[in-house]
Amino acid sequence: MRRPIVSFLLLLAVPLVVLYLFQKVIDTAYNKRSKHKFNDVFEHKTDCPVMIFGSSVANVHLDPRVFRDSLNMECFNEGLHGLFFAQYNCLINEYLSYQKKCRCIVVGCDIDNLGNNASITRPDLFLSHLSEDNVYNSLSFLQPKEMTLAHYLPGYKLTLLSKQFYRSIFFPPSVSNINGYEPVSLTEKWQATVDTPFSGLLDPVVFNKLKTISAAITNKNIELIFLMMPIYNKGYALIKNADAIKACYRELEQSNPHIHFIDYTKDTMCNNQTYFYNYSHMRENGAKVISEKTAHLVKQILESKQKGS
Numbered sequence: 001m002r003r004p005i006v007s008f009l010l011l012l013a014v015p016l017v018v019l020y021l022f023q024k025v026i027d028t029a030y031n032k033r034s035k036h037k038f039n040d041v042f043e044h045k046t047d048c049p050v051m052i053f054g055s056s057v058a059n060v061h062l063d064p065r066v067f068r069d070s071l072n073m074e075c076f077n078e079g080l081h082g083l084f085f086a087q088y089n090c091l092i093n094e095y096l097s098y099q100k101k102c103r104c105i106v107v108g109c110d111i112d113n114l115g116n117n118a119s120i121t122r123p124d125l126f127l128s129h130l131s132e133d134n135v136y137n138s139l140s141f142l143q144p145k146e147m148t149l150a151h152y153l154p155g156y157k158l159t160l161l162s163k164q165f166y167r168s169i170f171f172p173p174s175v176s177n178i179n180g181y182e183p184v185s186l187t188e189k190w191q192a193t194v195d196t197p198f199s200g201l202l203d204p205v206v207f208n209k210l211k212t213i214s215a216a217i218t219n220k221n222i223e224l225i226f227l228m229m230p231i232y233n234k235g236y237a238l239i240k241n242a243d244a245i246k247a248c249y250r251e252l253e254q255s256n257p258h259i260h261f262i263d264y265t266k267d268t269m270c271n272n273q274t275y276f277y278n279y280s281h282m283r284e285n286g287a288k289v290i291s292e293k294t295a296h297l298v299k300q301i302l303e304s305k306q307k308g309s
Helices: 002-034 037-042 064-071 085-098 123-127 133-142 144-152 156-160 163-170 204-218 242-255 284-308
Strands: 050-054 075-077 104-109 223-228 259-263 276-278
Touching: 002 123, 002 156, 002 163, 037 085, 050 064, 050 085, 064 075, 064 284, 085 104, 085 133, 085 204, 104 284, 123 133, 123 156, 123 163, 133 144, 144 156, 204 223, 204 242, 223 242, 223 284, 242 259, 259 284
Parallel strands: 050 075, 050 104, 104 223, 223 259
Antiparallel strands: none
């Protein structure tokens, strides 16, 4: 009786091992070929005195060259399109695990940053690193069942990837950014967006996660700056719970002298439509303005810290 059971287990194990090895080959090939800034964090290649994280509003608004020129120190933008904090927090946690140079982390926030829409953006980038604890913890919070299967069942993850993922292995897309920053052309046309009132996403569990990571950052003697990014005034007027969302960041600021909240939603630049190509994203001219303002504030914070030490 024992022999048939052993034979059955071996029969079952062989295809699982083959699938696991094939999966590893696919992940390695994609990460090597994609040359995406996301991968550099998980390969521990990116480390600057000033690091920028966040969604697309960080990615297209904050120019590391402006920070470098103002602060006389290197800066890198790790902002990624379409992500909320519930997903990109794994990038910050991974970065904290190896950084040596960081003095300041800037987090660019949109109005939905503290939300949980139970979806995974850019599964190609994230799933290829699912074996990393930080990525698994982040994604399993959003989709616990799917990510548990993808993490522990060889081959299952391959069913979650798009044709674009596999195509990118053989025909990797061109990558064009400036220290992670991806400016939007001045010629980008105005894009029609929502015109009815709405509530930004706000999940108390996600906010607690933000509290935890904020403590981890400041415990490493790193200044943490939250930016509520500019929103064109007509778009801002549609948000029903903007004050409640911003109150969360103010609560963090009040709890720790090394946490700073900067609210750009009512800045004068929000009245200038030529800076924007939709309600919440700016063209390169607007990005220059917000980058200069933020770099100046970061300089003040770091100089004040140095004087006080």
